[in-house]
Amino acid sequence: KQEVTQIPAALSVPEGENLVLNCSFTDSAIYNLQWFRQDPGKGLTSLLLIQSSQREQTSGRLNASLDKSSGRSTLYIAASQPGDSATYLCAVKGQAGTALIFGKGTTLSVSS
Amino acid sequence: GAGVSQSPSNKVTEKGKDVELRCDPISGHTALYWYRQSLGQGLEFLIYFQGNSAPDKSGLPSDRFSAERTGGSVSTLTIQRTQQEDSAVYLCASSADRGGEQYFGPGTRLTVT
Numbered sequence: 130k131q132e133v134t135q136i137p138a139a140l141s142v143p144e145g146e147n148l149v150l151n152c153s154f155t156d157s158a159i160y161n162l163q164w165f166r167q168d169p170g171k172g173l174t175s176l177l178l179i180q181s182s183q184r185e186q187t188s189g190r191l192n193a194s195l196d197k198s199s200g201r202s203t204l205y206i207a208a209s210q211p212g213d214s215a216t217y218l219c220a221v222k223g224q225a226g227t228a229l230i231f232g233k234g235t236t237l238s239v240s241s
Numbered sequence: 242g243a244g245v246s247q248s249p250s251n252k253v254t255e256k257g258k259d260v261e262l263r264c265d266p267i268s269g270h271t272a273l274y275w276y277r278q279s280l281g282q283g284l285e286f287l288i289y290f291q292g293n294s295a296p297d298k299s300g301l302p303s304d305r306f307s308a309e310r311t312g313g314s315v316s317t318l319t320i321q322r323t324q325q326e327d328s329a330v331y332l333c334a335s336s337a338d339r340g341g342e343q344y345f346g347p348g349t350r351l352t353v354t
Contacts, residue, residue, distance in 0.1 A: 160340055172245075172332060173345040218284070225340035228274050228286035228300065 131156045135219055135232035142209055143240055150204040150235045152219030157200050160225050164193050164204050165218040167234070173218065177204070209239045243267070245346035247333050253352045254323055262318045262349045266335030273316050274336075274343065275308060279329040287331075290316060291339050323353045 132155045142148055152162075161180045165173040177186045177193040179202070185194040192205040206213060216236045220229035246265040254260050266273050275287040286300035290310040301307070305323075310316040320327055330350050334343040 163342065165345075172347040173334075175342055175344060178342040220284075222340070226289075226291060226297075228276070228289050228297070229284075229343060230286070231284040233283040 131159075131221060131223055131230045133219060133221055133230055133232035135217075135235050137235060138233070139236045139238070141238045141240065144209060144211060146209050146239075147205070147207050148209055148237070150206070150217050150219075150237070152202040152204070152232055154200045154202075154221050154230075156223065157197050158223065159197060160222045160227075162193075162195055162202050163220050163222070163229065164191075164202075165220065167216045167218060169215075176217075206237075209237075211239050211241045213237060214239050245333055245335055245344055247331075247346040247349050249349060250347065251350045251352075253354060256325060256353055257322055259319065259321045260323055260351065262320075262331050262351070264316045264318070264333030264346060266314065266316070266333070267337075267344060268314075270335035270337050270344075271313070272336040272339050272341070272343075273310055274334045275316070275318050276332045276334065277329045278332060278348070282329075284332070287318070320351075323351075325353050327351060328353045 134153045163178045164176045179195045190207040195202045216234040218234045220231045248263045271292045273290045278284045288308045289297040305321045308318045330348045332348045334345045336343045
């Protein structure tokens, strides 16, 4: 059974710092991996989608990498801003016709 | 364009009552998912619809939960005889196809008193 773990559970950094959020999964046979952002009381916003054949994806200050063989993904946030404060969720899809399996998230707080 | 919408945004109901939650997916998206987010439990899958195929109901926690998707578009999640442990945020997501990026709605916060 696929399990997704995110470390750390919470992270506080000063504005401007570069940071890395970690995601690991137990079954390397994945179809794709998605990173989401969730603001308090809100739904999920998709940040990046990495297909199993890809090594990384970039969007603005965000870069997500995927190492399928070791069951790991990282989300790199450059030059963090207070507006980046949110919970970041990692989710994997095992096969094309299946649902996402989520980690419990990393809650990020960026102070000005 | 319009994203995934859900209604109501909040629902308070008494234990034992039935509730219906609605999801309007992004137009043209063939895949629709329901998830539940409980405090301390994270996000868990409930049910998945793909086109006209039989839904994947493997995540439904009990037979009090059911869902339907009419005309390949709008979906309704029904919880019968609600219990306090059903209190959670119910999230709907859609994707263009069975392997695509999932887009989530704002969720319905259900409180069972």
